[in-house]
Amino acid sequence: MMTGIKVSGRGWTEWRFLRWFPALLIWLVLGSLPAHAQSRIVTVGVYENAPKVFMDASGEPAGIFIDIIKYIAKQEGWRLQYVTGTWSQGLDRLEKGEIDLMPDVAYTAERDRIFAFHRTQVLSSWFQVYARQGSGIKSIMDLAGKRIVVLERSVQEEAFSQMTNEFGLNSKLIPLPDYKDSFKYVADGKADAAITNRFYGLMHARKFGLEDTAIIFAPSNLFFAAPAQGRQPLLNAIDTHLSRLTRDSDSIYYQSLNRWTAEKVPYILPAWVMMAGLIVGGGLLLSLAVSILLKRQVTARTRALSEQNEKMIVMNRTLSEEERKYRELLEHANSIILHWTRDGQITFMNEFGQRFFGYSEADIVGRHVVGTIVPETERDGRDLRPLMDRICADPEAFEQNVNENIRCNGERVWIAWTNKVYFDDQGGITGILSIGSDITERKRVEEELRLLNRELEQRVFRRTAALAEALEKAQAADQVKSAFLATMSHELRTPLNSIIGFTGILLQGLPGPLNEEQQKQMRMVQNSSRHLLALINDVLDISKIEAGQLSLSITTFDLRVSIQKMVESVSPQIIQKGIELKLDIADDVHSATSDQRRIEQIILNLLNNAVKFTESGHVGLLCRRDTGHYVLSVSDTGIGIRAEEIPGLFQPFHQIDTGLARKHEGTGLGLSICHKLIVMLGGTIEVKSQWGTGSTFTIRFPIQTGEMS
Amino acid sequence: MSGQLLIIEDNAANFYMMRFLLEHGGFTVMGAETGKKGIDAALRCRPRAILLDIQLPEMDGYAVAEELQRHPELARIPIIAVTSYAMVGDRERILAAGATGYIEKPINPDTFVAEIIQYLSNDRECDKEKQL
Structure with a gap:
């Protein structure tokens, strides 16, 4: 560390040193130079950039630029004053005009605006990257992601940043104010590489265990720089001397180069040639490398881009195909497809809708729904103006909605709409999609149906009223009929009562005895009157x-007793005919709940028939229980019934041998009445018969008849 | 069996026929051709029993039976309905109106008197029971 020159240093001793150091310098310089009464004082910035400019071990400014300016100053009679500091401080001072010259400043267009330069370059140089030995850093690409020390505010910083950006290296630049710390940073591992100018690198790299890499860049020409204003005579003088010095191989210029640069500088400008070659070569190589790299990158990018482009084209084609399909679907769907905003403005209507309503796209888009396709009121007076607000307020309730719409020509139509309200993330309504179908015809048919229905209802009502009236009349007629039957019953029986009564009295001989013929005839009257009575009873x-x-009159009675009673009433005829009676009544035949009088009537009728049609043999009666029913059969060995007669057997006014051989008395109503009565009592009647050998009539009726009276 | 019977019957032949049978059976018979006359006769003569037709002019048998019941002195006289009414409920209806017996027309001349005697003996047994 070179002590005593560190101006930017902190610490009390250094600041104190600074106060007397310039005075000491001035004294030293003055003492060493011949006194010139009118000599020009030229202040020169000194900083650490060996071998071009630096403070030597004794604290004297030294270096190539110092040698040259000292020579010129001596020739020109200038008195030099040195102001030490860092490179950055030096530039600041130069800009403010505090110093006259700053050595080793590379020419740039930007600096040319701030500073003034002479025309003959002092040195040419380039920047080189130095790294630890064996670091593997060989090309610029190896610097990717590396920490690299650069000189603050230098040309190299600017150039290197630009270069790394172009290559996309993403290196981390560490700007330091002085070269002297740069190599130490790398040696200590605080950085991976350092950039210095080639002169400094040649002189110091080895000491820090660093080596130069093949990365060289930004060749530059180095000058003394002066403040922009008022230093032109100084710069002119420097130019004059420099052009002479560089032409003379023995000049202080070459002596200085020899003295300060480690490499042997060949005589008569071969160094220039080499340097120029190197510079040009380096530049060429660099630009070649950059160019190749760029080309490769461009090719790769181009390929990637064209691939991407191709994909995009395919995707676009697919997308536009899809879009075309959807649009076709949308436009030509046989439904009205409508999109409208929260405030009711139509933003879209498909072609079908446009055709349906009679608007063109230009006519309808942008207009309010109400007043165009939605009338303010339906024909039946329903106000449609609040409809849009209602749809938005309660999307669920109005998802399906039927309302009247109006065509451009004023025609009213009925549409069934399906509404879908769309919301943004904040719950605001972004729009409403409505899809509608024309149901005017359906509505019309429905209305017709409704009218028809109403008419039908009215007709049914009228007919029902008529029927009710008819029913009333019928009921009245029935009552009349009923009364007639009762009257007939009475009117017929009253004279019959006398006939039967007097016949009985005469036959009993109460008024006096009858002769045989009288008795015979009175019996005939008696039989005829009984037959007449039976007829009257059956007809009724x-x-x-x-x-x-x-x-019916349903009561509970003993069936066994009823059967016996009926058998008794026919037993005189049985005895008279000389036929046998076979009774077979099961022990469990007793209680029955039915119409006693009607059951007895049926049994008597069957027994009478059996006796009537049987001339010899027997009449049998069998009764037993069978699963909740009584089964009662009356059989005989009589004439029997022909098979073809059986189907009409239970019809009214039917009697076997109708007509010619009416040998048997009877109304022809008995079996018909039996059949009707047994059905009324929930039972059945059936017959089995064989012509000439006999018949069996069987009735079956519930032990417990449903209705009880 | 003897006693006075009242027959309320509008048909002369029927009245004659029944009177003939009953007189031969030992009864004294008086007759009335209307309900009103019948009630008057009953009040006047207090018969042993009343044979009542239902189909009567002016006042029918049901009304006559009810009217007879309203007279305490007649209430105990048995009423035997003799009627050609053979419709369902006729029997029940006249029994409910106060009749104690029911004989359907046409009557059986062979058993008619016996039936009347049967009703009267039943009635007497009832009376005996009541007296006991």
Whole structure:
């Protein structure tokens, strides 16, 4: 470390030193130079950039630039004053005009605006990158991501930054105010490489264990720089001397170069040639490398770009194909597709919609829905103006909505709309998509149907009223019929009562004895009147049944007793005919809940028939229980029934041998009445018969009949 | 069996026929051709029993039976309905109106008197029971 010259240093001793150091310098310089009464004082900035300019071990300014300026000053009679500091401080002082000259300043266009330069260059140099031995840094690309020390505010800083940016190296630059720390940083590992000018590198690199790399750049010409104003005579003088010195191989210029540069500088400008060659070569190599690199990069990028471009083209084609499809779908869909804003403005309507409503795109887009396709009110008076607000306020409720719309020509139509409200992230409505179908025809049909329905209802109502009236009349008629039947019953029976009564009295001989012939005839009257009574009873029964007038009287009775009673009533005829009666009533036949009188009537009818049609053999009665029913059969060994007669057997006014051989008395109503009665009691009747050998009639009825009276 | 019977019957032949049978059975018979006359006769003569037709002019048998019941002195006289009404409910209806017996027309001349005697003996048994 060269002590005593560190101006930027901190610390009390250094500041104190600074106060007396310039005075000492002045004294030293004055003492060493011949006194010139009118001599020009030239202040020169000194900083550490050996071998070009620096303070030597004794604290004297030294270096190539110092040698040259000392020579010129001596020739010109200038008195030199040195102001030490860092490179950066020196530039500042020069700019402010505090010093006259700053050695070793590379010419740039930018600096030319601030400073003044002489024309003959003192030295040419370039920058070189130095790194630790074996660092592997060989080319500029190896500097990617490395920490690199540069001189603050120097040409190299600027040039290197630009270079690393162009190569995209992303190196980290560490600017230091002085060269002297640069190599130490690298040696200590605080940085990976340092950039210095070639002169400094040649002289110091080895001492720090560093070596030069092949990275050289930014060749520059070095001059003395002066403040922009008022130093032209100084610069002119320097030019004059320099051009002479560089032409003379024995001049102080070459002596100085020899003295300060480590490499042997050949005589008569071969150094220039070499330097120039190196510079040009380095420049060429550099630009070649850069060019190759750039070219490779450009090629790669171009390829990537064209690939990307191709992809984009394909994608674009696919996208536009898709878009075309969707647009076609949208435009030609057989539905009205409408997009509108929160305030009701139409932003889109597909072609179908435009055709349907009779607007062109230019006519409809931008206009409000209400007043164009939505009328203010429907024909039935419903106000449609708040409809848009309602859709926006309650999208769910209005997702499906039917309302009246209006075409451009004023025609009213009914549309079923499906509305979808779109929201942004903040919940604001971005727009509403409405898809509509024309349901005017459907509505019309519905309305027609509704009218038809109403008419039908009215008709049904009228018809029902008519029917009710008819029913009332029918009921009245029924009552009349009922009354007629009752009257008939009475009116017919009253005379019959006398006939039967007097016949009985006469036959009993109460008024006096009858002769045989009288008795025979009175019996005939008696039989005829009984037959007439039976006829009257049967006709009344069938009339009542068919008029629905016959009501049942359901009671609980002993079926066994009823059967025996009926058998007893036919037993005189059985005895008279000389046929046998076979009774087979199961032990569990007792209680029955039914219409006793009607059950007895049926049993008697069947027994009477059996006896009537049986001339010999027997009549049998069988009764038993069967799963909630009584089954009662009356069989005989009579004439039987022909198969073809059976189907009509239970029809009214039917009697076997109708007509010619009416040998048997009967109304022809008995079986018909039996059939109707047993059905009314929830039962059945069936017949099995063989012509000539006999018949079996079987009734089956519930032990418990549903309705109880 | 003897006693006075009242027959309320508008048909002369029927009245004659029944009177003939009953007189031969030992009864004294008086008749009335309307309900009103029948009630008057009953009040006057207090018969042993009343044979009542239902289909009567002016006042029908049901009304006559009810009217007879309203007279305490007649309430205990048995009423036997003799009627050609054979519709469902006729029997129940007349029994409800106060009749104690029911004989359907046309009557059976062979059993008619016996039936009347049967009703009267039933009634007497009832009376005996009541007296006990």
